[in-house]
Amino acid sequence: MAADGQTDDYPHEIDDQLTGFDSSVTAIKTMLDKLPRNDVMHKLDPLDQAKLDLMSAYTLNSLFWMYLVTQGINPREHGIKQELERIRTYMNKVKEITDRKKAARLDKGAAARFVRSALYQPDEKDSRKKSASKKAADAKPDTPQFKRPKQSRS
Numbered sequence: 001m002a003a004d005g006q007t008d009d010y011p012h013e014i015d016d017q018l019t020g021f022d023s024s025v026t027a028i029k030t031m032l033d034k035l036p037r038n039d040v041m042h043k044l045d046p047l048d049q050a051k052l053d054l055m056s057a058y059t060l061n062s063l064f065w066m067y068l069v070t071q072g073i074n075p076r077e078h079g080i081k082q083e084l085e086r087i088r089t090y091m092n093k094v095k096e097i098t099d100r101k102k103a104a105r106l107d108k109g110a111a112a113r114f115v116r117s118a119l120y121q122p123d124e125k126d127s128r129k130k131s132a133s134k135k136a137a138d139a140k141p142d143t144p145q146f147k148r149p150k151q152s153r154s
Helices: 012-034 037-043 046-070 080-102 108-118 122-139
Strands: none
Touching: 037 046, 046 080
């Protein structure tokens, strides 16, 4: 940057910082050029595609924010602030959808069986006892058995 001959346009104290910034922007550009975006997008599900698009939009708008700062323009008074806030709201919506997917689901059938087995139901238990006594009565011989009469105490 300093070799361009435009060293009079900015203070010399920030020359190293500008050179570092320029090399960072160049590195970002080469990385973005290497990305096969269309191939990656077809392999992702729609939710991941939305996440990638939102991340890309937020990154580019953040870079534009930094550009405005370097040009001496207050980005808080520029339309970029509203754009970043709009992207953030969509990022929050995608996060809510992702959280809903991860949330535990209730298996209603299993819960009903669990509650049914845990609760006391006297009708069913009494009917079990009755059926058990009927089975026992069926198993007894057909001959009548006499009981001894009670002896009275005098």
